[in-house]
Amino acid sequence: MADQGVNTGRRRFLTATTVVVGGAGAAVAAIPFLKTLKPSARAQVAGAPVTEDISRLEPGQRIVLQWRGQPVWIIRRTPEMLATLPTQASRLRDPDSDNPEQQPEYARNxxxxxxxxxxxxxxxxxxxxxxxxxxxxxxxxxFDSEWQGGFYCPCHNSRFDMAGRVYEGVPAPTNLAVPPHRYLDDNHIQIGVNPEEGTA
Structure with missing residues (x-):
């Protein structure tokens, strides 16, 4: 028989050793690849929640922050600004903010x-x-003889009221987005975190 001189124990040992060494080599080769899938520290910071002190924000003023590469506005509205909101409903495309992608449920008012x-x-x-x-x-x-304050886009003349709701007859299709946010206390707001969940 051709197999009479073959040491099967040694063959098994060499096969097992080859499999173990090959598996270890594949694992070591995969480490750099797997590291590329993890977001960099810079990317993690870019997507992290942003906290801002709003104690000095006066009525009628705006603060501009950066969150996830986007400008985020925080505006302290005056009683006069708030009083205009119900008067604009007939001029708005989506006065009730029916599109759930435009704001979290807690800001749908x-x-x-x-x-x-x-x-x-x-x-x-x-x-x-x-x-x-x-x-x-x-x-x-x-751009609007009945202007009651809000936001005007000079690129293509889109207009939004003091709640970020889009007017009828302009190129913008939807209201300005409300990002996830919560109040840590009376003087601090955190962008990127929902109040009920504690997560973005």
Missing amino acids: EHRSIKPDLLVLVGTCTHLGCSPTFRPEMIPEP
Whole structure:
């Protein structure tokens, strides 16, 4: 027989050793590849929640932050600004914020915020991504003779009211987005975290 001189124990040992060494080599070769799948520290920071002190934010003023590469606006609205919100409903495309992708459920109300006086919006026009200008003055404007304050996008003339709701007849298809956010206390807000979950 051809197999009479073959040491089967040694063959098994060499086969097992080859499999173990080959498996270890494959694992070592995979480590750099697996490391590339983990987000870098810079990417983790870019997606991390952002906390801001709002104690000095005066009525009618705006703070601009960066979160996930987007501008986020925090605006302290005056009682006069809030009073204009119900008067604009007939001029708006989506006055009730029916699109659930535009804001978390806790901001689906007339003022589109947790606290009526504090508005939090992603400052990017929903048409082509320009950044609208903050136009809080309640005076006639060349682009709207009935202007009651809000946001105007100079790129293609889209307009949004003081709750970030889009007007009818403009290129922007939807309201400005409200990002996840929560209040840590009366003076600090955190962008990127929902209040009920504690997570983004």
